[in-house]
Amino acid sequence: MDETFDTVEVTFNEETGIGHLTLNRPDALNALSGQLQEDIVEGLRVLEAENEKRGEIALRAVVIEGAGGNFCAGADISEFSESSPGDSSERAHYNFIMDFPAPVIAKITGYCLGGGLETAMSCDFRFAAEDAKLGLPEVDLGIIPGAGGVQFISELANPAAAKEIAMTGDHISAARAAELGIVNRVPDDIDAETQDFAEKIASKPPLAIQAIKESASVATQMGLREGRQYDRRLFEPLLETEDHKEGAKAFAEDDYEPEFTGR
Ligand code: COA
Numbered sequence: 001m002d003e004t005f006d007t008v009e010v011t012f013n014e015e016t017g018i019g020h021l022t023l024n025r026p027d028a029l030n031a032l033s034g035q036l037q038e039d040i041v042e043g044l045r046v047l048e049a050e051n052e053k054r055g056e057i058a059l060r061a062v063v064i065e066g067a068g069g070n071f072c073a074g075a076d077i078s079e080f081s082e083s084s085p086g087d088s089s090e091r092a093h094y095n096f097i098m099d100f101p102a103p104v105i106a107k108i109t110g111y112c113l114g115g116g117l118e119t120a121m122s123c124d125f126r127f128a129a130e131d132a133k134l135g136l137p138e139v140d141l142g143i144i145p146g147a148g149g150v151q152f153i154s155e156l157a158n159p160a161a162a163k164e165i166a167m168t169g170d171h172i173s174a175a176r177a178a179e180l181g182i183v184n185r186v187p188d189d190i191d192a193e194t195q196d197f198a199e200k201i202a203s204k205p206p207l208a209i210q211a212i213k214e215s216a217s218v219a220t221q222m223g224l225r226e227g228r229q230y231d232r233r234l235f236e237p238l239l240e241t242e243d244h245k246e247g248a249k250a251f252a253e254d255d256y257e258p259e260f261t262g263r
Contacts (some may be wrong), residue, residue: 003046009067010046017060017202018195019047019102026068031076032115040093040119046101051101057180057262060202060209062100063194064123065107066116074114074137076147096149098217101210103201107194108174108183110130117138118145121152121182124213127197128174128191130185134152135171155179155220205260207245211235 001012006057020042023030030036033163042154050058052116066072084211097104097119106112106120108128113135119124120134128134136149144150145166153162157180163173177183187193219227237243 001046001050003043003115005039005042006038007033008043008149009039012047012050012059014058016199017058018198019059019062021064023048023064023066023072024071026066028066028076029070029073029111030066030116031073031078032119033076033079036076037093041096043097048101057101057206059099059102060204060206061198062102062104063107063198064097064104064119066109068110070110071106071108071112071132072116073111074116077141094118094122101213103209103213105194105198105201107190108134109190111171113137113171114145114149115147118147118152121149121156122147123132124216125197126177126183126195127185127187127190128177130174130186130188132174132177133179134174134182135169135172136166137169137171139167139169153182154182190203203260205238205241205247206262207241207243208238211238213222 005011007023007025010019012019021040023040024032025031025034025036044062047059047062103125104123105125105127106123107118108126108133110129111133112120112128113133114137117134117136118229136145138145138149138155150162153165161180174183174186178186185193185197215227215231215234218230222230243250243260246258246260250256
């Protein structure tokens with residue numbers, strides 16, 4: 001399945017279960033216009049629809065990347081006079097990614113600034129090329145990151161790092177971002193290693209993967225005791241799944257690779 005929107009391209013590989021969503025406004029460094037934000041949501045909806053189409057959890061992971069060598073240079077500044085950057089309808093794609101049932105990996109190349117970095121931080125994982133440049137430059141426009149950039153970095157790294165990045169507006173390297181915990185990995189070969197990682201996650205039992213995503217998202221909202229109780233509620237239904245039985249059987253027999261179906 002391949003689908004092209006005005007500013008986004010979407011592909012789905014049936015064999016691996018991996019969807020790719022490419023931000024496609026390379027002339028504007030993939031700046032987040034209102035249209036691009038709508039297309040991200042529409043593109044993800046089309047990928048999610050593969051599950052209904054096939055009656056199973058066919059979509060196992062999504063990779064979001066930018067066309068033309070850059071991830072995204074943030075909100076489209078040329079649209080600032082038309083609408084407030086804080087307009088909630090325009091921010092829908094961040095929550096949509098965070099709540100998306102499949103894990104989402106941001107493959108970051110080139111510039112990843114402002115709303116681009118917030119988009120990447122809404123994803124479950126960030127893989128960045130060695131020469132990627134990340135930052136929150138909004139301060140130089142007299143505003144703050146409107147989709148929670150300071151909050152995200154406070155959570156992934158720490159509040160001091162968030163203040164340093166947001167108050168200076170400086171670009172930081174992928175290596176520095178990884179050191180702070182903002183980026184998961186800075187691979188030598190960004191394409192191959194992101195693909196390998198997506199395939200690994202895609203081969204795992206999808207109900208367990210969904211439960212882990214939900215658990216990690218509540219971890220930051222609840223205390224440890226309450227969060228562990230929440231995990232118990234996620235854990236128990238998984239014991240009844242075919243994938244659990246398949247994984248345990250493959251482990252015991254030790255002579256074949258388990259195949260997980262999402263049931
Ligand atoms: N919104 C709209 N257009 C943008 C953009 C943005 N956030 N970022 C880049 N562009 C456009 C530029 O206007 C330029 O268009 P043009 O060729 O029609 O003039 C094109 O993308 C290339 O950008 P340019 O500035 O020429 O590239 P550069 O390599 O000299 O600089 C950046 C790259 C990313 C450092 C610079 O473009 C920049 O600072 N962008 C703004 C980043 C920002 O403040 N984002 C947060 C917004 S809240």
